[in-house]
Amino acid sequence: MNIKTNSNEKCNYALQDLYHVDDPEIGLNIVDLGLLYEMYFDEVDNKLMCIMTLTTQFCPMGDAITTDTRASLAKSFPDWEVTVNLTFDPAWNFSMISPEGRTFLGR
Amino acid sequence: MMSPLIGGLQKTTNYKVVLPFYIYASLGFLLGTILLLCHTEVVGVHYFNPQTLAITHTMALAWGTMIIFGASHQLLPVLVEGKLDSDRLAYLTFWLTAIGIPLLIYGFYVFDMGLLMQIGAILINLGVICYLANVLGSSFKSNRRNVHAWYVITAALWLFATTFFGLLLVLNFRTPIFVGNSVDYLAIHAHLGIVGWFVLMVVGVGSRLIPMFLISKYTNERLLWLVFVLLNMALIGFSIAYLANFPAISFYIPIILGLLAVVLFCKYCYNAYKVRIRRSIDQQVKTSLISIVQMFLPFVALIIALTFLPQGLFPRMAIIYGFCIFFGWITAIILGMTFKTMPFIIWNKVYHNKAHKGKTPAPKEIFNDNIYKIMLYSYLGGFILFIFGIVLLHQIVLKIGALLLLITAVLYVYNVMITAGHKSRQL
Numbered sequence: 001m002n003i004k005t006n007s008n009e010k011c012n013y014a015l016q017d018l019y020h021v022d023d024p025e026i027g028l029n030i031v032d033l034g035l036l037y038e039m040y041f042d043e044v045d046n047k048l049m050c051i052m053t054l055t056t057q058f059c060p061m062g063d064a065i066t067t068d069t070r071a072s073l074a075k076s077f078p079d080w081e082v083t084v085n086l087t088f089d090p091a092w093n094f095s096m097i098s099p100e101g102r103t104f105l106g107r
Numbered sequence: 108m109m110s111p112l113i114g115g116l117q118k119t120t121n122y123k124v125v126l127p128f129y130i131y132a133s134l135g136f137l138l139g140t141i142l143l144l145c146h147t148e149v150v151g152v153h154y155f156n157p158q159t160l161a162i163t164h165t166m167a168l169a170w171g172t173m174i175i176f177g178a179s180h181q182l183l184p185v186l187v188e189g190k191l192d193s194d195r196l197a198y199l200t201f202w203l204t205a206i207g208i209p210l211l212i213y214g215f216y217v218f219d220m221g222l223l224m225q226i227g228a229i230l231i232n233l234g235v236i237c238y239l240a241n242v243l244g245s246s247f248k249s250n251r252r253n254v255h256a257w258y259v260i261t262a263a264l265w266l267f268a269t270t271f272f273g274l275l276l277v278l279n280f281r282t283p284i285f286v287g288n289s290v291d292y293l294a295i296h297a298h299l300g301i302v303g304w305f306v307l308m309v310v311g312v313g314s315r316l317i318p319m320f321l322i323s324k325y326t327n328e329r330l331l332w333l334v335f336v337l338l339n340m341a342l343i344g345f346s347i348a349y350l351a352n353f354p355a356i357s358f359y360i361p362i363i364l365g366l367l368a369v370v371l372f373c374k375y376c377y378n379a380y381k382v383r384i385r386r387s388i389d390q391q392v393k394t395s396l397i398s399i400v401q402m403f404l405p406f407v408a409l410i411i412a413l414t415f416l417p418q419g420l421f422p423r424m425a426i427i428y429g430f431c432i433f434f435g436w437i438t439a440i441i442l443g444m445t446f447k448t449m450p451f452i453i454w455n456k457v458y459h460n461k462a463h464k465g466k467t468p469a470p471k472e473i474f475n476d477n478i479y480k481i482m483l484y485s486y487l488g489g490f491i492l493f494i495f496g497i498v499l500l501h502q503i504v505l506k507i508g509a510l511l512l513l514i515t516a517v518l519y520v521y522n523v524m525i526t527a528g529h530k531s532r533q534l
């Protein structure tokens with residue numbers, strides 16, 4: 001897990017809830033899957049921007065996963081404006097999965 | 108900071124468009140197995156008889172085509188990297204074909220090629236035109252078309268060629284259109300559908316879905332293009348050889364081309380399997396992978412028929428060939444892929460905006476897994492026994508095989524209905 005952020009403290013706080021957001025098909029949470037790339041906190045305007053990816057651009061659950069991520073972040077930061085953006089550059093790959101995630105997948 | 112690619116996410120098709128196809132197809136499968144059980148005596152006679160034609164068209168249209176229509180409307184956004192062009196055209200496709208198919212099947216069953224059957228064939232053609240328009244509209248809206256999109260476009264075109272040719276054959280029974288008898292052209296009509304529609308579609312869709320479900324990063328566009336060219340060459344080569352009355356030996360060329368295409372597709376799936384990220388594979392993906400191996404059985408039947416059999420035994424081998432296709436790999440891949448794609452559709456319908464409220468069931472928990480496993484055993488037993496029944500021409504073995512296939516269909520329908528009727532659990 002290697003999430004770029006400008007606030008480790010807030011990022012860790014957000015992760016507590018994000019560990020409960022699963023990819024429904026795989027059954028593994030998005031943090032251990034390595035789907036989260038960046039998280040930026042604008043403390044002046046109370047804005048939170050999360051940049052994440054999906055295992056594939058054609059993931060049929062993509063909409064549900066991003067909705068879920070946004071809801072989880074809104075729950076952690078109720079007074080903040082939350083934006084979740086998707087990127088496929090770089091494309092997600094096996095090396096992004098955490099050791100716990102690899103154990104879960106039998107690798 | 109990386110620049111996010113907003114809008115890269117595929118928009119899913121409305122479940123209301125897709126579900127009717129799945130439900131209709133499940134009932135089509137049930138009807139196909141009932142007809143098979145009631146008419147096992149047709150195994151010993153020539154395939155051009157009312158019941159065999161009714162069973163074949165039930166399996167090809169009411170079962171195979173309707174479920175592919177449903178799945179492809181759902182998967183078109185994934186395959187063409189865009190959005191389904193028109194929900195209205197999809198509804199039209201459903202209603203036109205849903206009304207036309209029973210009329211056609213009834214016409215075959217009572218062997219009356221009159222007005223009712225002709226109306227059925229026309230309605231099916233109109234439905235296929237709507238489908239083709241939707242595929243073309245969806246594909247050509249985006250500037251970029253990948254190999255999967257070309258498979259779907261070509262398969263839809265071949266489907267139209269099949270149904271239009273079929274309509275002409277129906278009309279030819281009453282008003283002469285062709286030089287010969289309609290029966291003389293059946294082999295071309297059948298192979299346009301089998302290779303042009305079913306095989307191209309299964310390879311095009313499977314080559315995207317199988318790596319996705321295995322969570323495998325494998326892709327090989329060049330290999331898929333090669334398979335695409337081989338399959339189309341095989342189909343065109345066969346049609347020319349048949350129409351031009353080439354000697355029997357010339358039919359080996361399209362057979363070898365087709366066989367090579369299937370071998371390469373197997374290699375593609377194996378490569379995807381080898382580099383998969385998730386080690387364990389669920390039963391549905393296993394079934395789909397087994398069905399790919401089943402694609403070889405019709406080739407075996409065909410080569411045996413051409414090489415070793417005297418003309419007298421050819422009709423029975425033709426029955427094995429058709430059975431291995433419609434009750435073999437087409438049915439097996441549908442049995443696997445239905446419970447891989449349909450639970451996603453239902454999950455997105457029921458839990459799309461509820462996931463963050465609590466632990467949702469996984470898509471695979473939406474249907475009954477135990478019933479699914481029993482269905483698979485019943486299917487494999489029925490399929491193998493029926494093949495033995497054809498070889499031995501033994502009515503009891505045929506009846507037991509057909510009964511097991513009917514049980515398969517009942518369990519399949521039950522699971523489809525459970526999935527379709529799934530309600531949100533308390534989160």
